[in-house]
Amino acid sequence: MSAETAAGGTPAPGTTVSMTMIEAIRSAHHVMMERDERVVAFGEDAGAFGGVFRCTEGLQERFGEARCFDTPISELGIVATAIGMAVNGLRPVAEIQFADYVYPGYDQIVSEAARMRFRSAGDFTSPIVVRMPVGGGIYGGNTHSQSPEALFTHVAGLITMIPSNPYDAKGMLISAIECNDPVIFLEPKRVYNGPFDGDHDKPLVPWSKDPRGDVPEGHYTVPIGKAAVARPGNDVTILTYGTMVHVAMNAAEQAQVDAEILDLRTLLPLDLEAIVASVEKTGRCLVVHEATRTSGFGAELSAQVQEECFYSLEAPIVRVAGWDTPYPYSQEWEYFPGPNRVLAGLRRVMED
Amino acid sequence: MTVADLQPAGDAYRPPTDVAARDIMDLAFGLIRVLDDEGMAHGPWIPNLSRDTLVEILGTMFTTRAYDARMMKAQRQGKTSFSMRSRGEEAIGATTAKVMGPDDMCFPTYRQASYLIGRGQDPLVMMNQVYGNAADLNRGTQISGMYTAADLGFFSISGNLATQMPQAVGWAMAAKAKGEPTAALGFVGDGSTAEGDMHAALTFASTYRPPVILAIVNNQYAISTDEEVARGSAQTFAQRGIGYGLPSLRVDGNDVLAIHSATSWARDRALDGHGPTVIEFVTYRASAHSSSDDPTRYRPEDEFDEFPLGDPIKRLRLHLQHLGYTNDQANELDTTIRVMIEAKNDEAEAIGTINTGERPPLSKTFELVYETMPAHLVRQQKQAGLQ
Numbered sequence A: 001m002s003a004e005t006a007a008g009g010t011p012a013p014g015t016t017v018s019m020t021m022i023e024a025i026r027s028a029h030h031v032m033m034e035r036d037e038r039v040v041a042f043g044e045d046a047g048a049f050g051g052v053f054r055c056t057e058g059l060q061e062r063f064g065e066a067r068c069f070d071t072p073i074s075e076l077g078i079v080a081t082a083i084g085m086a087v088n089g090l091r092p093v094a095e096i097q098f099a100d101y102v103y104p105g106y107d108q109i110v111s112e113a114a115r116m117r118f119r120s121a122g123d124f125t126s127p128i129v130v131r132m133p134v135g136g137g138i139y140g141g142n143t144h145s146q147s148p149e150a151l152f153t154h155v156a157g158l159i160t161m162i163p164s165n166p167y168d169a170k171g172m173l174i175s176a177i178e179c180n181d182p183v184i185f186l187e188p189k190r191v192y193n194g195p196f197d198g199d200h201d202k203p204l205v206p207w208s209k210d211p212r213g214d215v216p217e218g219h220y221t222v223p224i225g226k227a228a229v230a231r232p233g234n235d236v237t238i239l240t241y242g243t244m245v246h247v248a249m250n251a252a253e254q255a256q257v258d259a260e261i262l263d264l265r266t267l268l269p270l271d272l273e274a275i276v277a278s279v280e281k282t283g284r285c286l287v288v289h290e291a292t293r294t295s296g297f298g299a300e301l302s303a304q305v306q307e308e309c310f311y312s313l314e315a316p317i318v319r320v321a322g323w324d325t326p327y328p329y330s331q332e333w334e335y336f337p338g339p340n341r342v343l344a345g346l347r348r349v350m351e352d
Numbered sequence B: 001m002t003v004a005d006l007q008p009a010g011d012a013y014r015p016p017t018d019v020a021a022r023d024i025m026d027l028a029f030g031l032i033r034v035l036d037d038e039g040m041a042h043g044p045w046i047p048n049l050s051r052d053t054l055v056e057i058l059g060t061m062f063t064t065r066a067y068d069a070r071m072m073k074a075q076r077q078g079k080t081s082f083s084m085r086s087r088g089e090e091a092i093g094a095t096t097a098k099v100m101g102p103d104d105m106c107f108p109t110y111r112q113a114s115y116l117i118g119r120g121q122d123p124l125v126m127m128n129q130v131y132g133n134a135a136d137l138n139r140g141t142q143i144s145g146m147y148t149a150a151d152l153g154f155f156s157i158s159g160n161l162a163t164q165m166p167q168a169v170g171w172a173m174a175a176k177a178k179g180e181p182t183a184a185l186g187f188v189g190d191g192s193t194a195e196g197d198m199h200a201a202l203t204f205a206s207t208y209r210p211p212v213i214l215a216i217v218n219n220q221y222a223i224s225t226d227e228e229v230a231r232g233s234a235q236t237f238a239q240r241g242i243g244y245g246l247p248s249l250r251v252d253g254n255d256v257l258a259i260h261s262a263t264s265w266a267r268d269r270a271l272d273g274h275g276p277t278v279i280e281f282v283t284y285r286a287s288a289h290s291s292s293d294d295p296t297r298y299r300p301e302d303e304f305d306e307f308p309l310g311d312p313i314k315r316l317r318l319h320l321q322h323l324g325y326t327n328d329q330a331n332e333l334d335t336t337i338r339v340m341i342e343a344k345n346d347e348a349e350a351i352g353t354i355n356t357g358e359r360p361p362l363s364k365t366f367e368l369v370y371e372t373m374p375a376h377l378v379r380q381q382k383q384a385g386l387q
C-alpha cells in the first residue's frame, strides 16, 4: 500500500514550529527563495503587502523587489509572464488572488503552459507554480468561493495539487516549486487558519491545537502523486481533498462508521494505487468534494474506482458534491456540502 | 500617491464635440477642472446647471456617504459579511447619473453606489441586498454591494474586474445597429485597466465607433497597490485612449461641475454619431478597499488630507455657498438624510440580515440558473429537501 499515514517525502531536519497554513505556505516560499535564487514570487498585492491572505508577507523585505513584487491586475499577464520567465530560467511562483479570478489566465495555462514541453519536443518547458485560494465557507458568494479543480485536471500536461493542512501545504509547495512541469496549487482558504470541519456555528480550532500544524522550519518535501490516509478504517473508503477532508472526518465520527479517509493531495497524477488498495479492503466508496457535481473531479474518481475495483464493490459509489448552481451568498450553509450531507452519503453507501 | 499635471481650474480648453481625436491629445495629459479651491467656477467647461440640480447631486453624495458608513457599521456588527465604500469618490457616480439619459445603460463597478442612488434607487432596496435578506432583489445570490437595477439603467455588477467594459461597448454597438439614441457608460478602476478586457473594449470601441463612454476611475489605489503599477510608464490613464485613436479627457473627479460637463460632452458626441470617448476621473479612495482591508499597512493615515483635489462634498458645498445655498441648509439636508438612512436600516434589519430574520430560501439558488430548470437540477433540489 502506497498511501502513508505520515506524509512521506524527504525527511525534515531541524525543529518544528506551529504554523497556520498561511505561515506554512510563506515558509515554503522562504525556504525555496533562500536555496534557489531562480525562485521568484509575484501577484496582485503580493509585494510589500504580502498578498490579501498574507501568504507572501515578508518576502519582498527579505529578497527585494526583483524577486517578490506586485503585478498589475491581469491574471493573463501574471501567468503569461511566469511562462516567459520560466522559459528563460527562473522558477516563478505566481499568486492568483482568488481561483475565481484565474479565468483571464486560463488560456495561457491550458494552451501554453500545459503543452509547452509537448509541442516544442522538449525544447522549452514551463516549470511554473500557479497558486490560488479555492473553496467556500467564507460568505464570499460566487466570486470568492469556487472550486475549479476539474477545469485543471481535465488538461493534459498540468499537475494539480491541493493540501488540507499546514504540514502538507509546505512540503507539497516545495515539491511543486522543484517540479519541472507546471503545477496548479490550490489552497483551500477555509482551512488557512484551522481545520474547519463544516460546523460553522462552532468556533474554529486553530492549527496551533492540531499536530498537522507542526511544521519543520527547513526544507522537506511531500511528494507529488501520493495520497495520505487521513483516517484509517475498514468499512468504507472516502475519497476527498482540501477542506472536505476535515468535514468528512467529522461526518465519519458522527456516523460511527469505520471509514478510511484518503486525502488525495495530488489530484493529477492521481494515486490510483492507494485508492485501489483502500477500496479493495473496504468494498465501498464515497466521493466528497465541494465543487459542483456534474463533470466534477468526483466523476473521474467514481469512474476509475468502478473500472479498477468493480468486483470488490459491495454497493454503488456515492458522490457528495456542491449543487450544480453558481455559489450563492445568503444560502451559504444550505449550499455547502457540510457534515449532514456527507453523513447522508455515508448512510447511503453503507445501505446495501 | 502622486498626482501629476494638475492644471488650474478653468485652464483647459473645451473643443467642439465633433473634434478629431488627434487634435485634442493634450487633454489626456492635463486636467479639466471647473471649481477652484475657493469653490468658484471657471472657464469654458462650466456647465449650465441650476442650483436645484446641484443640490440634488449634493443630496446623492450625502446619501451615499451616510449609506456606506451605515453598511460598514453593519459589517462590523456581523450583520453582513462584507462592505465596500466609495468615500471621497461619490461625485463621479452622483453626477454622471444626472447626465445619462433614461434609456442609457451604466456598466458599473462596486464603487458606483452613488450612481445607483443618483438614479433614484431606494437605499432600502440596496440594504436588503447587503443583508441578503428575504426582500433582496438578488435573492441572496451575490455578496453585498453587487447590485443590479435594469429599470434604472444599471447593469448587474460583476465581481470579476473589467469584464463590463467590452460589454458596454457591445451594448453601444447594439444601440448603433438599432439606430436608437442611447449611449453606454462603462466604469473601470485604475488597477483593473490592466486586464485584457480593457484592451478588447478599447479595440472594439476604436473599430466600431459605437456610442460609449469608457470611464476610468483613478482613485490612486488598487487594494494596496499604487495606481502607478497599472499605469506603468504612461503619464496618465487617459492617454491609454490615444493609442486607439479615441478622444481622451482627464478630468478632476472631485469636481461635480467638471464631471458633469465632460460627461455631457462625451455623451453629446456619442449621440451625434462621433463615437466613443475615454475619460479618466482623478479622485481618491478615502476609505479602505473593503471591510477586509487595513490601509494603514500601506499608506499614511492622513493621506486624504494631502490629496490636492480635496473632498468632493466639501467642494460642492463651498460652491453652493457662492450660489446662496448656506452651510446651514447643507447641514440640515445632511441631517435629514442621515435620519432617513437610520430609519431605512431599521426597516431592512427588521426584515433580516445575514444571520437573523427572514432569508431567501435555498430554492432561490436553484432558480434562474437556466430559464427553465433542467431535470438534473430538479433532482438535486429534491435531494436538498425542496420541492
Ligand SMILES: Cc1ncc(C[n+]2csc(CCOP(=O)(O)OP(=O)(O)O)c2C)c(N)n1
Pocket (backbone or CB within 6 Å): A044, A073, A075, A097, A101, A104, B109, B111, B159, B160, B161, B188, B189, B190, B191, B192, B193, B219, B221, B222, B223, B285, B289
Ligand atoms: C479578475 C479579477 N482579479 C482580481 C480581483 C480581486 N480584486 C478585487 S478589487 C481589486 C482591486 C481593484 O482596483 P481598482 O481597479 O483600482 O478599483 P478600486 O477598488 O480602486 O475601485 C482586486 C485586485 C477581481 N475581483 N477580479
Ligand SMILES: [Mg+2]
Pocket (backbone or CB within 6 Å): B189, B190, B191, B217, B218, B219, B220, B221, B222, B223, B285
Ligand atoms: Mg483604484
